[in-house]
Amino acid sequence: MNGATLQLDRITSGYRASVVIRDVSFKVAAGEALALLGKNGMGKTTLLKTIMGYLPKKQGSVQVNDGDITRLSPHRVAHAGIAYAAQEKALFTELSIRDNLRMGLEKDSLFDERFADIETVFPVFNARLKQYAGTLSGGEQKMLLVARALMMRPSIILLDEITEGLQPSVIERIAAALLHERQVHGTTLLIVEQNVPFALKVADRYLVLKQGEIEEQGDANAAGATESIFNHLRV
Ligand SMILES: Nc1ncnc2c1ncn2[C@@H]1O[C@H](COP(=O)(O)OP(=O)(O)OP(=O)(O)O)[C@@H](O)[C@H]1O
Ligand SMILES: [Mg+2]
Numbered sequence: 317m318n319g320a321t322l323q324l325d326r327i328t329s330g331y332r333a334s335v336v337i338r339d340v341s342f343k344v345a346a347g348e349a350l351a352l353l354g355k356n357g358m359g360k361t362t363l364l365k366t367i368m369g370y371l372p373k374k375q376g377s378v379q380v381n382d383g384d385i386t387r388l389s390p391h392r393v394a395h396a397g398i399a400y401a402a403q404e405k406a407l408f409t410e411l412s413i414r415d416n417l418r419m420g421l422e423k424d425s426l427f428d429e430r431f432a433d434i435e436t437v438f439p440v441f442n443a444r445l446k447q448y449a450g451t452l453s454g455g456e457q458k459m460l461l462v463a464r465a466l467m468m469r470p471s472i473i474l475l476d477e478i479t480e481g482l483q484p485s486v487i488e489r490i491a492a493a494l495l496h497e498r499q500v501h502g503t504t505l506l507i508v509e510q511n512v513p514f515a516l517k518v519a520d521r522y523l524v525l526k527q528g529e530i531e532e533q534g535d536a537n538a539a540g541a542t543e544s545i546f547n548h549l550r551v
Pocket of ligand 1: 331336354355356357358359360361363403426515
């Protein structure tokens, strides 16, 4: 099994003088899936960018298993086994589906074996590997973004609102792909979402972020989890 532990300890970060994330600590165990929920502008993307090293930490530390990744560049964080499906479009639209998928591989010879796994969860790409990514529909591009992360066989995947604007059948497909990934590879997931049913379906636990602080947390399968989350998202 692949999964690694991700641990944030008292992370504070933001943009230049502005503090967005305030003293956030949590741990995602190896193979566990944690949903990070919260309304628009609460700091979810900022937190993922901080973990990835796109934003400097003003305070605190990030550990993967026993390794300190607090000060690593995004490239090195990826190398440490963390894949990131960003909220903003991050595909190379002028490149083929195949070239997008092989982007994170250390060597091309890994492609066939890795893609064989992807094919079963996203059959939409079979026989279309030469097609330009830019010609895919919005939903297909989101699936490609997830597929690219899976191709890296990461130990941790960070997903930023991957279901945003997608129709139910595509959301189902992505949920199935992530559950498959957990089952087969034991990958650790950190899922930023506004789609609460999707998040609770895939995750074991959830956190609600409000103005950059953890305001509530619980077990995704607990009776009343949905109601409690909506109460926190309403105000
Ligand atoms: N590049 C930036 N420079 C300065 N402030 C920023 C920057 N990007 C985001 N912010 C601010 O940081 C705060 C948190 O934004 P963030 O994008 O992390 O929220 P979010 O929870 O991901 O929201 P959404 O659900 O809408 O994606 C917001 O107040 C936002 O305006
Ligand atoms: Mg965001």
